[in-house]
Amino acid sequence: MLGFISDLHLEPLDNDRTQAFYNFLEEVSQKYESLYILGDLFEYWIGDDDDxxxxxxxxxSLYRLSQKGVSLFFIHGNRDFLIGDKFASESNIKILDDMDVINFYGKKIMLSHGDAFCTDDVDYQKFKLETRNSSWINSFLQKPLDERLSIANDMRSRSKSASSNKPENIMDTNSKAILDCIKNNEIDILIHGHTHRPEIKTFEDGSIKVVLGSWEDKGWVFEYSPEHFELRSFVI
Ligand SMILES: [Mn+2]
Incomplete structure (x- = not known):
């Protein structure tokens, strides 16, 4: 069985969510052969040198889990897109590209954080483009840690106030973008997070979209095996 999670928004704090994550990882090796983390594992990421x-x-915890035989995979979210090779090797997690496709028992499963499908949010897509090029990234990572932290905090509060002024539907995925992607890539199952609107939706052609939930008062995991699939939530 495969496990998929996203949007834990962990902070460098020992809080209920961090604890829920450790508890979740304890169960993973008994249940899943692979665990996929589809972005926003962290609320913000200022560089792999954050100690x-x-x-x-x-x-x-991730490294220990991998030593128990679970394969770990990660896709960048919009909050933790700066996670790099150092984090990956120290956690023994493999970083995949957004919209990577895996084959599992004959099913084509596409994995994404999900923000790329929010094409109606033009301001957000513009901001994303500005911060995802190597010159922005390099100049950010060269700054001292405390300066990066204050920039990250500033970006978080600006994103919060921008989101509160936007109509709800603008921040959701665009249905046509989703359907085109499924069709063009002949996808059986598309799994993404980001929108914090957990659901399983079956389309007319039998393809399935799974939206993972964010970990708030509940945690969420999508479990998939050829015999059984379920979007499961549990109290934190
Ligand atoms: Mn996100």
Whole structure:
């Protein structure tokens, strides 16, 4: 069985969500052969050199899980798009591209964070483009850690106030973008997060869209095997 999670929005704090994540990881090796984290594992990421003790503990927990035989995969979210090779090797997690396709028992499963499908949010897509080029990234990563932290906090509060002024439907995925992508790539199942609107939707042609939930008062995982699939939530 495969497990898919996203949008945990962990902060470098020992809080209920961090604890829920550790508890979840304890069960993973008994249930899943692979765990896919589809972005926004962290609320923000200022660079792989962030040596907060909680981040160290999270990396060690993932590494230990991989030593139990679980394959770990990660797709960048909009909050943690700066996660790099150092984090990946210390956690023994493999970074995949957004919209990567895996084959599992004859099914084509596409994995995405989901923000790329929010094509109606023009301001957001513009901002994304501005911050995802190597010159922005390099100049950010060269700044001292405390400066990066204050920039990240500033970006978080600006994103919060921007989101509160936008109509709800603008921040959802565009249905045509989703359907075109499924059709053009002959996808059986598309799994994404980001919108915090958990659901399983079956389309006319039998293809399925799974939207993962964000971990707030509940945690969410999508479980998939050829015999059974379920979008499961549990109390945090
Ligand atoms: Mn997101």
């Amino acid at each position: 907060s003790s909680v981040i160290l503990q999270i990396k060690q």
